[in-house]
Amino acid sequence: MNSDHHHHDHDHDHDHDHPHAPPQPDDKVHSYYQILSIALKELLIEKGVVTAAQVRQFIEKRDSITPANGAKVVARAWVDPAYRARLFEDGNAAAAELGFPITGTKLVAVENTPDTHNVVVCTLCSCYPRDLLGLPPAWYKSRAYRARVVREPRAVLREFGTELSDDVALRVHDSTADIRFLVVPQRPAGTENLDEDALAALVTRDSMIGVARI
Amino acid sequence: MSRLSPGARVRVREDYPPGHIRTPVYLRGKQGVVERYFGAFENPERLAYNLTGPKKDLYKVRFRATDLWPDYQGSPKDVIEADIYDHWLETMG
Incomplete structure:
Protein backbone atom coordinates (compact mmCIF):
# COMPACT_ATOMS: atom_id res chain seq x y z
CA MET A 1 0.00 0.00 0.00
CA ASN A 2 1.19 3.51 -0.77
CA SER A 3 2.22 5.30 2.42
CA ASP A 4 3.00 8.71 1.05
CA HIS A 5 3.09 11.11 4.00
CA HIS A 6 2.52 14.78 3.47
CA HIS A 7 4.40 17.18 5.68
CA HIS A 8 1.86 19.91 6.04
CA ASP A 9 2.39 23.18 7.85
CA HIS A 10 1.27 23.29 11.46
CA ASP A 11 -0.77 26.43 11.20
CA HIS A 12 -3.73 25.29 13.30
CA ASP A 13 -4.47 26.63 16.77
CA HIS A 14 -2.14 25.07 19.24
CA ASP A 15 -2.16 27.02 22.43
CA HIS A 16 -2.31 24.21 24.97
CA ASP A 17 0.73 22.61 26.53
CA HIS A 18 1.45 18.97 26.07
CA PRO A 19 4.67 17.03 25.84
CA HIS A 20 3.75 14.64 23.08
CA ALA A 21 3.73 15.27 19.36
CA PRO A 22 0.69 17.24 18.24
CA PRO A 23 -2.10 15.15 16.75
CA GLN A 24 -2.02 15.05 12.99
CA PRO A 25 -5.24 13.30 12.04
CA ASP A 26 -4.92 14.16 8.37
CA ASP A 27 -1.50 12.58 8.10
CA LYS A 28 -2.44 9.07 9.09
CA SER A 64 -27.30 14.50 16.39
CA ILE A 65 -28.37 11.31 18.19
CA THR A 66 -26.90 11.29 21.69
CA PRO A 67 -27.14 9.20 24.87
CA ALA A 68 -29.54 11.87 26.20
CA ASN A 69 -32.23 10.14 24.12
CA GLY A 70 -31.69 6.85 25.90
CA ALA A 71 -31.56 8.67 29.23
CA LYS A 72 -35.08 9.99 28.61
CA VAL A 73 -36.32 6.46 27.96
CA VAL A 74 -34.71 5.23 31.19
CA ALA A 75 -36.06 8.12 33.28
CA ARG A 76 -39.57 7.58 31.94
CA ALA A 77 -39.32 3.88 32.78
CA TRP A 78 -38.28 4.81 36.32
CA VAL A 79 -41.25 7.10 36.95
CA ASP A 80 -43.99 5.42 34.93
CA PRO A 81 -44.61 1.71 35.64
CA ALA A 82 -46.91 1.34 32.63
CA TYR A 83 -44.23 2.79 30.34
CA ARG A 84 -41.64 0.53 31.96
CA ALA A 85 -43.83 -2.49 31.15
CA ARG A 86 -44.20 -1.32 27.53
CA LEU A 87 -40.43 -0.80 27.25
CA PHE A 88 -39.72 -4.41 28.24
CA GLU A 89 -42.54 -5.65 26.03
CA ASP A 90 -41.57 -3.73 22.87
CA GLY A 91 -38.50 -1.49 23.01
CA ASN A 92 -39.01 -0.02 19.54
CA ALA A 93 -42.56 1.10 20.28
CA ALA A 94 -41.56 2.54 23.66
CA ALA A 95 -38.66 4.51 22.16
CA ALA A 96 -40.90 5.75 19.33
CA GLU A 97 -43.41 6.99 21.91
CA LEU A 98 -40.78 9.47 23.10
CA GLY A 99 -39.90 10.50 19.54
CA PHE A 100 -36.96 8.16 18.95
CA PRO A 101 -37.69 5.92 15.96
CA ILE A 102 -35.57 2.78 15.63
CA THR A 103 -35.44 1.16 12.22
CA GLY A 104 -33.99 -2.10 11.03
CA THR A 105 -33.17 -3.55 14.44
CA LYS A 106 -35.13 -4.68 17.48
CA LEU A 107 -34.49 -2.82 20.75
CA VAL A 108 -34.55 -4.98 23.86
CA ALA A 109 -34.24 -3.41 27.31
CA VAL A 110 -32.55 -5.38 30.08
CA GLU A 111 -32.91 -4.31 33.67
CA ASN A 112 -30.33 -4.06 36.40
CA THR A 113 -31.63 -5.09 39.81
CA PRO A 114 -29.99 -5.62 43.21
CA ASP A 115 -29.40 -9.26 42.12
CA THR A 116 -28.47 -8.88 38.45
CA HIS A 117 -26.16 -6.62 36.48
CA ASN A 118 -26.18 -6.44 32.68
CA VAL A 119 -23.42 -5.38 30.31
CA VAL A 120 -23.51 -5.20 26.51
CA VAL A 121 -20.89 -6.00 23.87
CA CYS A 122 -20.68 -6.97 20.24
CA THR A 123 -17.81 -9.43 19.97
CA LEU A 124 -18.15 -9.69 16.19
CA CYS A 125 -18.09 -5.99 15.27
CA SER A 126 -19.66 -2.93 16.86
CA CYS A 127 -23.44 -3.48 17.08
CA TYR A 128 -24.86 -0.82 19.38
CA PRO A 129 -28.28 0.86 19.76
CA ARG A 130 -27.14 3.74 17.53
CA ASP A 131 -30.68 4.88 16.74
CA LEU A 132 -31.17 5.61 20.42
CA LEU A 133 -27.72 6.32 21.90
CA GLY A 134 -25.77 7.60 18.88
CA LEU A 135 -22.37 6.29 17.89
CA PRO A 136 -20.59 3.94 20.29
CA PRO A 137 -17.50 5.08 22.18
CA ALA A 138 -14.15 4.05 20.71
CA TRP A 139 -13.43 1.57 23.52
CA TYR A 140 -16.69 -0.28 22.77
CA LYS A 141 -15.30 -1.09 19.31
CA SER A 142 -11.82 -2.01 20.56
CA ARG A 143 -10.65 -5.59 20.27
CA ALA A 144 -9.60 -5.54 23.92
CA TYR A 145 -13.12 -4.74 25.21
CA ARG A 146 -14.83 -7.09 22.77
CA ALA A 147 -12.56 -10.02 23.57
CA ARG A 148 -12.23 -9.51 27.31
CA VAL A 149 -15.76 -8.63 28.41
CA VAL A 150 -17.01 -12.12 27.55
CA ARG A 151 -13.89 -13.79 28.99
CA GLU A 152 -13.24 -11.84 32.20
CA PRO A 153 -16.16 -9.42 32.52
CA ARG A 154 -15.67 -8.68 36.20
CA ALA A 155 -12.06 -7.63 35.61
CA VAL A 156 -13.19 -5.36 32.77
CA LEU A 157 -15.92 -3.79 34.91
CA ARG A 158 -13.39 -3.25 37.69
CA GLU A 159 -11.22 -1.28 35.27
CA PHE A 160 -14.26 0.93 34.64
CA GLY A 161 -14.54 1.43 38.40
CA THR A 162 -17.47 -0.94 38.80
CA GLU A 163 -17.04 -3.55 41.54
CA LEU A 164 -19.66 -6.30 41.62
CA SER A 165 -19.99 -8.56 44.61
CA ASP A 166 -20.15 -12.29 43.96
CA ASP A 167 -23.80 -12.49 44.98
CA VAL A 168 -24.74 -10.31 42.01
CA ALA A 169 -25.23 -12.35 38.84
CA LEU A 170 -23.56 -10.78 35.83
CA ARG A 171 -25.19 -11.08 32.42
CA VAL A 172 -23.09 -10.27 29.39
CA HIS A 173 -25.17 -9.67 26.27
CA ASP A 174 -23.28 -10.36 23.05
CA SER A 175 -25.20 -8.52 20.30
CA THR A 176 -24.56 -10.99 17.53
CA ALA A 177 -27.66 -10.46 15.39
CA ASP A 178 -30.59 -8.09 14.87
CA ILE A 179 -31.18 -7.21 18.51
CA ARG A 180 -29.81 -4.07 20.17
CA PHE A 181 -29.67 -3.98 23.96
CA LEU A 182 -30.34 -1.07 26.27
CA VAL A 183 -29.38 -1.52 29.91
CA VAL A 184 -31.86 0.12 32.28
CA PRO A 185 -29.71 0.99 35.28
CA GLN A 186 -30.98 0.89 38.83
CA ARG A 187 -32.53 4.13 39.99
CA PRO A 188 -30.22 5.56 42.65
CA ALA A 189 -31.44 5.77 46.22
CA GLY A 190 -32.46 9.20 47.42
CA THR A 191 -33.90 10.33 44.09
CA GLU A 192 -37.56 9.98 45.08
CA ASN A 193 -38.10 13.73 44.88
CA LEU A 194 -36.45 14.30 41.50
CA ASP A 195 -38.62 14.96 38.47
CA GLU A 196 -38.21 13.10 35.19
CA ASP A 197 -35.83 15.64 33.62
CA ALA A 198 -33.60 15.66 36.68
CA LEU A 199 -33.56 11.86 36.68
CA ALA A 200 -32.66 11.76 32.97
CA ALA A 201 -29.68 14.01 33.71
CA LEU A 202 -28.31 11.29 36.01
CA VAL A 203 -28.35 8.57 33.36
CA THR A 204 -25.01 8.21 31.60
CA ARG A 205 -24.03 6.49 28.37
CA ASP A 206 -21.80 4.02 30.20
CA SER A 207 -24.61 3.07 32.59
CA MET A 208 -26.79 2.20 29.58
CA ILE A 209 -24.00 -0.03 28.18
CA GLY A 210 -23.60 -1.51 31.63
CA VAL A 211 -19.95 -0.80 32.38
CA ALA A 212 -21.01 1.62 35.11
CA ARG A 213 -23.73 2.09 37.68
CA ILE A 214 -25.25 5.40 38.65
CA MET B 1 -44.53 -21.40 15.99
CA SER B 2 -40.86 -21.61 16.82
CA ARG B 3 -39.04 -24.93 17.03
CA LEU B 4 -37.52 -24.18 20.44
CA SER B 5 -39.11 -22.83 23.61
CA PRO B 6 -37.54 -20.97 26.52
CA GLY B 7 -35.76 -23.42 28.77
CA ALA B 8 -34.79 -25.78 25.93
CA ARG B 9 -31.27 -27.15 26.26
CA VAL B 10 -29.30 -26.59 23.08
CA ARG B 11 -25.83 -27.02 21.66
CA VAL B 12 -24.36 -24.61 19.14
CA ARG B 13 -23.29 -26.43 15.97
CA GLU B 14 -19.57 -26.99 15.90
CA ASP B 15 -19.00 -26.04 12.32
CA TYR B 16 -16.68 -23.60 10.60
CA PRO B 17 -18.08 -22.82 7.16
CA PRO B 18 -16.80 -19.83 5.18
CA GLY B 19 -18.94 -16.73 4.75
CA HIS B 20 -20.60 -14.06 6.87
CA ILE B 21 -21.37 -16.11 9.97
CA ARG B 22 -22.87 -14.34 12.99
CA THR B 23 -22.37 -17.24 15.37
CA PRO B 24 -19.27 -16.38 17.41
CA VAL B 25 -16.51 -18.98 17.23
CA TYR B 26 -16.14 -18.99 21.03
CA LEU B 27 -19.68 -20.40 21.31
CA ARG B 28 -19.48 -23.12 18.66
CA GLY B 29 -19.91 -26.55 20.19
CA LYS B 30 -21.01 -25.04 23.51
CA GLN B 31 -24.15 -25.95 25.45
CA GLY B 32 -26.68 -23.42 26.63
CA VAL B 33 -30.34 -22.82 27.33
CA VAL B 34 -32.86 -20.88 25.23
CA GLU B 35 -33.75 -17.72 27.17
CA ARG B 36 -36.30 -16.31 24.73
CA TYR B 37 -37.51 -16.33 21.16
CA PHE B 38 -37.12 -13.05 19.27
CA GLY B 39 -38.99 -13.81 16.04
CA ALA B 40 -37.88 -14.56 12.49
CA PHE B 41 -35.22 -12.45 10.79
CA GLU B 42 -33.40 -12.38 7.50
CA ASN B 43 -30.41 -14.71 7.46
CA PRO B 44 -27.17 -12.66 7.51
CA GLU B 45 -25.35 -15.48 5.75
CA ARG B 46 -27.51 -14.74 2.68
CA LEU B 47 -27.93 -11.02 3.22
CA ALA B 48 -24.15 -10.71 2.86
CA TYR B 49 -24.64 -11.72 -0.77
CA ASN B 50 -27.69 -9.48 -1.22
CA LEU B 51 -30.03 -12.49 -1.04
CA THR B 52 -33.16 -12.54 1.12
CA GLY B 53 -35.40 -15.27 2.50
CA PRO B 54 -36.20 -17.65 3.96
CA LYS B 55 -36.21 -15.94 7.34
CA LYS B 56 -34.62 -17.72 10.27
CA ASP B 57 -35.90 -17.97 13.83
CA LEU B 58 -33.67 -16.09 16.24
CA TYR B 59 -33.17 -17.02 19.88
CA LYS B 60 -31.39 -15.56 22.86
CA VAL B 61 -29.26 -18.38 24.23
CA ARG B 62 -27.77 -18.28 27.71
CA PHE B 63 -24.41 -19.89 28.48
CA ARG B 64 -22.87 -20.26 31.91
CA ALA B 65 -19.56 -18.44 32.03
CA THR B 66 -18.04 -21.42 33.85
CA ASP B 67 -19.14 -23.70 30.97
CA LEU B 68 -17.42 -21.49 28.41
CA TRP B 69 -14.26 -20.88 30.39
CA PRO B 70 -13.14 -23.62 32.80
CA ASP B 71 -10.84 -21.17 34.62
CA TYR B 72 -13.50 -18.43 34.82
CA GLN B 73 -12.90 -15.90 37.57
CA GLY B 74 -16.21 -14.70 38.93
CA SER B 75 -19.52 -15.92 40.26
CA PRO B 76 -20.93 -19.28 39.15
CA LYS B 77 -24.13 -17.29 38.48
CA ASP B 78 -22.49 -15.28 35.68
CA VAL B 79 -23.79 -15.87 32.16
CA ILE B 80 -23.02 -14.88 28.60
CA GLU B 81 -26.02 -14.51 26.30
CA ALA B 82 -25.88 -14.36 22.53
CA ASP B 83 -28.41 -14.20 19.72
CA ILE B 84 -28.25 -17.38 17.66
CA TYR B 85 -30.23 -18.35 14.55
CA ASP B 86 -32.20 -21.57 14.56
CA HIS B 87 -30.02 -23.41 12.03
CA TRP B 88 -27.03 -23.09 14.39
CA LEU B 89 -28.79 -24.81 17.29
CA GLU B 90 -29.01 -28.54 17.99
CA THR B 91 -31.40 -29.85 20.60
CA MET B 92 -30.10 -31.81 23.57
CA GLY B 93 -31.83 -34.83 25.09
Whole structure:
Protein backbone atom coordinates (compact mmCIF):
# COMPACT_ATOMS: atom_id res chain seq x y z
CA MET A 1 0.00 0.00 0.00
CA ASN A 2 1.19 3.51 -0.77
CA SER A 3 2.22 5.30 2.42
CA ASP A 4 3.00 8.71 1.05
CA HIS A 5 3.09 11.11 4.00
CA HIS A 6 2.52 14.78 3.47
CA HIS A 7 4.40 17.18 5.68
CA HIS A 8 1.86 19.91 6.04
CA ASP A 9 2.39 23.18 7.85
CA HIS A 10 1.27 23.29 11.46
CA ASP A 11 -0.77 26.43 11.20
CA HIS A 12 -3.73 25.29 13.30
CA ASP A 13 -4.47 26.63 16.77
CA HIS A 14 -2.14 25.07 19.24
CA ASP A 15 -2.16 27.02 22.43
CA HIS A 16 -2.31 24.21 24.97
CA ASP A 17 0.73 22.61 26.53
CA HIS A 18 1.45 18.97 26.07
CA PRO A 19 4.67 17.03 25.84
CA HIS A 20 3.75 14.64 23.08
CA ALA A 21 3.73 15.27 19.36
CA PRO A 22 0.69 17.24 18.24
CA PRO A 23 -2.10 15.15 16.75
CA GLN A 24 -2.02 15.05 12.99
CA PRO A 25 -5.24 13.30 12.04
CA ASP A 26 -4.92 14.16 8.37
CA ASP A 27 -1.50 12.58 8.10
CA LYS A 28 -2.44 9.07 9.09
CA VAL A 29 -2.19 6.31 6.55
CA HIS A 30 -5.61 4.94 5.67
CA SER A 31 -6.24 1.27 6.13
CA TYR A 32 -7.32 -0.91 3.22
CA TYR A 33 -10.96 -0.80 4.34
CA GLN A 34 -10.95 2.94 4.90
CA ILE A 35 -9.70 3.41 1.34
CA LEU A 36 -12.35 0.97 0.11
CA SER A 37 -15.05 2.94 1.93
CA ILE A 38 -13.87 6.27 0.52
CA ALA A 39 -13.66 4.81 -2.99
CA LEU A 40 -17.19 3.38 -2.68
CA LYS A 41 -18.57 6.71 -1.51
CA GLU A 42 -16.90 8.55 -4.39
CA LEU A 43 -18.21 6.05 -6.93
CA LEU A 44 -21.76 6.27 -5.58
CA ILE A 45 -21.59 10.05 -5.86
CA GLU A 46 -20.04 9.97 -9.36
CA LYS A 47 -22.73 7.58 -10.55
CA GLY A 48 -25.47 9.76 -9.10
CA VAL A 49 -26.78 7.14 -6.63
CA VAL A 50 -26.36 9.61 -3.76
CA THR A 51 -25.21 13.19 -3.59
CA ALA A 52 -22.40 14.51 -1.42
CA ALA A 53 -25.01 16.61 0.39
CA GLN A 54 -27.07 13.51 1.22
CA VAL A 55 -24.01 11.79 2.67
CA ARG A 56 -23.23 14.86 4.76
CA GLN A 57 -26.85 15.15 5.92
CA PHE A 58 -26.88 11.51 6.95
CA ILE A 59 -23.71 11.94 8.99
CA GLU A 60 -25.08 15.12 10.56
CA LYS A 61 -28.31 13.32 11.49
CA ARG A 62 -26.35 10.39 12.97
CA ASP A 63 -24.21 12.77 14.99
CA SER A 64 -27.30 14.50 16.39
CA ILE A 65 -28.37 11.31 18.19
CA THR A 66 -26.90 11.29 21.69
CA PRO A 67 -27.14 9.20 24.87
CA ALA A 68 -29.54 11.87 26.20
CA ASN A 69 -32.23 10.14 24.12
CA GLY A 70 -31.69 6.85 25.90
CA ALA A 71 -31.56 8.67 29.23
CA LYS A 72 -35.08 9.99 28.61
CA VAL A 73 -36.32 6.46 27.96
CA VAL A 74 -34.71 5.23 31.19
CA ALA A 75 -36.06 8.12 33.28
CA ARG A 76 -39.57 7.58 31.94
CA ALA A 77 -39.32 3.88 32.78
CA TRP A 78 -38.28 4.81 36.32
CA VAL A 79 -41.25 7.10 36.95
CA ASP A 80 -43.99 5.42 34.93
CA PRO A 81 -44.61 1.71 35.64
CA ALA A 82 -46.91 1.34 32.63
CA TYR A 83 -44.23 2.79 30.34
CA ARG A 84 -41.64 0.53 31.96
CA ALA A 85 -43.83 -2.49 31.15
CA ARG A 86 -44.20 -1.32 27.53
CA LEU A 87 -40.43 -0.80 27.25
CA PHE A 88 -39.72 -4.41 28.24
CA GLU A 89 -42.54 -5.65 26.03
CA ASP A 90 -41.57 -3.73 22.87
CA GLY A 91 -38.50 -1.49 23.01
CA ASN A 92 -39.01 -0.02 19.54
CA ALA A 93 -42.56 1.10 20.28
CA ALA A 94 -41.56 2.54 23.66
CA ALA A 95 -38.66 4.51 22.16
CA ALA A 96 -40.90 5.75 19.33
CA GLU A 97 -43.41 6.99 21.91
CA LEU A 98 -40.78 9.47 23.10
CA GLY A 99 -39.90 10.50 19.54
CA PHE A 100 -36.96 8.16 18.95
CA PRO A 101 -37.69 5.92 15.96
CA ILE A 102 -35.57 2.78 15.63
CA THR A 103 -35.44 1.16 12.22
CA GLY A 104 -33.99 -2.10 11.03
CA THR A 105 -33.17 -3.55 14.44
CA LYS A 106 -35.13 -4.68 17.48
CA LEU A 107 -34.49 -2.82 20.75
CA VAL A 108 -34.55 -4.98 23.86
CA ALA A 109 -34.24 -3.41 27.31
CA VAL A 110 -32.55 -5.38 30.08
CA GLU A 111 -32.91 -4.31 33.67
CA ASN A 112 -30.33 -4.06 36.40
CA THR A 113 -31.63 -5.09 39.81
CA PRO A 114 -29.99 -5.62 43.21
CA ASP A 115 -29.40 -9.26 42.12
CA THR A 116 -28.47 -8.88 38.45
CA HIS A 117 -26.16 -6.62 36.48
CA ASN A 118 -26.18 -6.44 32.68
CA VAL A 119 -23.42 -5.38 30.31
CA VAL A 120 -23.51 -5.20 26.51
CA VAL A 121 -20.89 -6.00 23.87
CA CYS A 122 -20.68 -6.97 20.24
CA THR A 123 -17.81 -9.43 19.97
CA LEU A 124 -18.15 -9.69 16.19
CA CYS A 125 -18.09 -5.99 15.27
CA SER A 126 -19.66 -2.93 16.86
CA CYS A 127 -23.44 -3.48 17.08
CA TYR A 128 -24.86 -0.82 19.38
CA PRO A 129 -28.28 0.86 19.76
CA ARG A 130 -27.14 3.74 17.53
CA ASP A 131 -30.68 4.88 16.74
CA LEU A 132 -31.17 5.61 20.42
CA LEU A 133 -27.72 6.32 21.90
CA GLY A 134 -25.77 7.60 18.88
CA LEU A 135 -22.37 6.29 17.89
CA PRO A 136 -20.59 3.94 20.29
CA PRO A 137 -17.50 5.08 22.18
CA ALA A 138 -14.15 4.05 20.71
CA TRP A 139 -13.43 1.57 23.52
CA TYR A 140 -16.69 -0.28 22.77
CA LYS A 141 -15.30 -1.09 19.31
CA SER A 142 -11.82 -2.01 20.56
CA ARG A 143 -10.65 -5.59 20.27
CA ALA A 144 -9.60 -5.54 23.92
CA TYR A 145 -13.12 -4.74 25.21
CA ARG A 146 -14.83 -7.09 22.77
CA ALA A 147 -12.56 -10.02 23.57
CA ARG A 148 -12.23 -9.51 27.31
CA VAL A 149 -15.76 -8.63 28.41
CA VAL A 150 -17.01 -12.12 27.55
CA ARG A 151 -13.89 -13.79 28.99
CA GLU A 152 -13.24 -11.84 32.20
CA PRO A 153 -16.16 -9.42 32.52
CA ARG A 154 -15.67 -8.68 36.20
CA ALA A 155 -12.06 -7.63 35.61
CA VAL A 156 -13.19 -5.36 32.77
CA LEU A 157 -15.92 -3.79 34.91
CA ARG A 158 -13.39 -3.25 37.69
CA GLU A 159 -11.22 -1.28 35.27
CA PHE A 160 -14.26 0.93 34.64
CA GLY A 161 -14.54 1.43 38.40
CA THR A 162 -17.47 -0.94 38.80
CA GLU A 163 -17.04 -3.55 41.54
CA LEU A 164 -19.66 -6.30 41.62
CA SER A 165 -19.99 -8.56 44.61
CA ASP A 166 -20.15 -12.29 43.96
CA ASP A 167 -23.80 -12.49 44.98
CA VAL A 168 -24.74 -10.31 42.01
CA ALA A 169 -25.23 -12.35 38.84
CA LEU A 170 -23.56 -10.78 35.83
CA ARG A 171 -25.19 -11.08 32.42
CA VAL A 172 -23.09 -10.27 29.39
CA HIS A 173 -25.17 -9.67 26.27
CA ASP A 174 -23.28 -10.36 23.05
CA SER A 175 -25.20 -8.52 20.30
CA THR A 176 -24.56 -10.99 17.53
CA ALA A 177 -27.66 -10.46 15.39
CA ASP A 178 -30.59 -8.09 14.87
CA ILE A 179 -31.18 -7.21 18.51
CA ARG A 180 -29.81 -4.07 20.17
CA PHE A 181 -29.67 -3.98 23.96
CA LEU A 182 -30.34 -1.07 26.27
CA VAL A 183 -29.38 -1.52 29.91
CA VAL A 184 -31.86 0.12 32.28
CA PRO A 185 -29.71 0.99 35.28
CA GLN A 186 -30.98 0.89 38.83
CA ARG A 187 -32.53 4.13 39.99
CA PRO A 188 -30.22 5.56 42.65
CA ALA A 189 -31.44 5.77 46.22
CA GLY A 190 -32.46 9.20 47.42
CA THR A 191 -33.90 10.33 44.09
CA GLU A 192 -37.56 9.98 45.08
CA ASN A 193 -38.10 13.73 44.88
CA LEU A 194 -36.45 14.30 41.50
CA ASP A 195 -38.62 14.96 38.47
CA GLU A 196 -38.21 13.10 35.19
CA ASP A 197 -35.83 15.64 33.62
CA ALA A 198 -33.60 15.66 36.68
CA LEU A 199 -33.56 11.86 36.68
CA ALA A 200 -32.66 11.76 32.97
CA ALA A 201 -29.68 14.01 33.71
CA LEU A 202 -28.31 11.29 36.01
CA VAL A 203 -28.35 8.57 33.36
CA THR A 204 -25.01 8.21 31.60
CA ARG A 205 -24.03 6.49 28.37
CA ASP A 206 -21.80 4.02 30.20
CA SER A 207 -24.61 3.07 32.59
CA MET A 208 -26.79 2.20 29.58
CA ILE A 209 -24.00 -0.03 28.18
CA GLY A 210 -23.60 -1.51 31.63
CA VAL A 211 -19.95 -0.80 32.38
CA ALA A 212 -21.01 1.62 35.11
CA ARG A 213 -23.73 2.09 37.68
CA ILE A 214 -25.25 5.40 38.65
CA MET B 1 -44.53 -21.40 15.99
CA SER B 2 -40.86 -21.61 16.82
CA ARG B 3 -39.04 -24.93 17.03
CA LEU B 4 -37.52 -24.18 20.44
CA SER B 5 -39.11 -22.83 23.61
CA PRO B 6 -37.54 -20.97 26.52
CA GLY B 7 -35.76 -23.42 28.77
CA ALA B 8 -34.79 -25.78 25.93
CA ARG B 9 -31.27 -27.15 26.26
CA VAL B 10 -29.30 -26.59 23.08
CA ARG B 11 -25.83 -27.02 21.66
CA VAL B 12 -24.36 -24.61 19.14
CA ARG B 13 -23.29 -26.43 15.97
CA GLU B 14 -19.57 -26.99 15.90
CA ASP B 15 -19.00 -26.04 12.32
CA TYR B 16 -16.68 -23.60 10.60
CA PRO B 17 -18.08 -22.82 7.16
CA PRO B 18 -16.80 -19.83 5.18
CA GLY B 19 -18.94 -16.73 4.75
CA HIS B 20 -20.60 -14.06 6.87
CA ILE B 21 -21.37 -16.11 9.97
CA ARG B 22 -22.87 -14.34 12.99
CA THR B 23 -22.37 -17.24 15.37
CA PRO B 24 -19.27 -16.38 17.41
CA VAL B 25 -16.51 -18.98 17.23
CA TYR B 26 -16.14 -18.99 21.03
CA LEU B 27 -19.68 -20.40 21.31
CA ARG B 28 -19.48 -23.12 18.66
CA GLY B 29 -19.91 -26.55 20.19
CA LYS B 30 -21.01 -25.04 23.51
CA GLN B 31 -24.15 -25.95 25.45
CA GLY B 32 -26.68 -23.42 26.63
CA VAL B 33 -30.34 -22.82 27.33
CA VAL B 34 -32.86 -20.88 25.23
CA GLU B 35 -33.75 -17.72 27.17
CA ARG B 36 -36.30 -16.31 24.73
CA TYR B 37 -37.51 -16.33 21.16
CA PHE B 38 -37.12 -13.05 19.27
CA GLY B 39 -38.99 -13.81 16.04
CA ALA B 40 -37.88 -14.56 12.49
CA PHE B 41 -35.22 -12.45 10.79
CA GLU B 42 -33.40 -12.38 7.50
CA ASN B 43 -30.41 -14.71 7.46
CA PRO B 44 -27.17 -12.66 7.51
CA GLU B 45 -25.35 -15.48 5.75
CA ARG B 46 -27.51 -14.74 2.68
CA LEU B 47 -27.93 -11.02 3.22
CA ALA B 48 -24.15 -10.71 2.86
CA TYR B 49 -24.64 -11.72 -0.77
CA ASN B 50 -27.69 -9.48 -1.22
CA LEU B 51 -30.03 -12.49 -1.04
CA THR B 52 -33.16 -12.54 1.12
CA GLY B 53 -35.40 -15.27 2.50
CA PRO B 54 -36.20 -17.65 3.96
CA LYS B 55 -36.21 -15.94 7.34
CA LYS B 56 -34.62 -17.72 10.27
CA ASP B 57 -35.90 -17.97 13.83
CA LEU B 58 -33.67 -16.09 16.24
CA TYR B 59 -33.17 -17.02 19.88
CA LYS B 60 -31.39 -15.56 22.86
CA VAL B 61 -29.26 -18.38 24.23
CA ARG B 62 -27.77 -18.28 27.71
CA PHE B 63 -24.41 -19.89 28.48
CA ARG B 64 -22.87 -20.26 31.91
CA ALA B 65 -19.56 -18.44 32.03
CA THR B 66 -18.04 -21.42 33.85
CA ASP B 67 -19.14 -23.70 30.97
CA LEU B 68 -17.42 -21.49 28.41
CA TRP B 69 -14.26 -20.88 30.39
CA PRO B 70 -13.14 -23.62 32.80
CA ASP B 71 -10.84 -21.17 34.62
CA TYR B 72 -13.50 -18.43 34.82
CA GLN B 73 -12.90 -15.90 37.57
CA GLY B 74 -16.21 -14.70 38.93
CA SER B 75 -19.52 -15.92 40.26
CA PRO B 76 -20.93 -19.28 39.15
CA LYS B 77 -24.13 -17.29 38.48
CA ASP B 78 -22.49 -15.28 35.68
CA VAL B 79 -23.79 -15.87 32.16
CA ILE B 80 -23.02 -14.88 28.60
CA GLU B 81 -26.02 -14.51 26.30
CA ALA B 82 -25.88 -14.36 22.53
CA ASP B 83 -28.41 -14.20 19.72
CA ILE B 84 -28.25 -17.38 17.66
CA TYR B 85 -30.23 -18.35 14.55
CA ASP B 86 -32.20 -21.57 14.56
CA HIS B 87 -30.02 -23.41 12.03
CA TRP B 88 -27.03 -23.09 14.39
CA LEU B 89 -28.79 -24.81 17.29
CA GLU B 90 -29.01 -28.54 17.99
CA THR B 91 -31.40 -29.85 20.60
CA MET B 92 -30.10 -31.81 23.57
CA GLY B 93 -31.83 -34.83 25.09
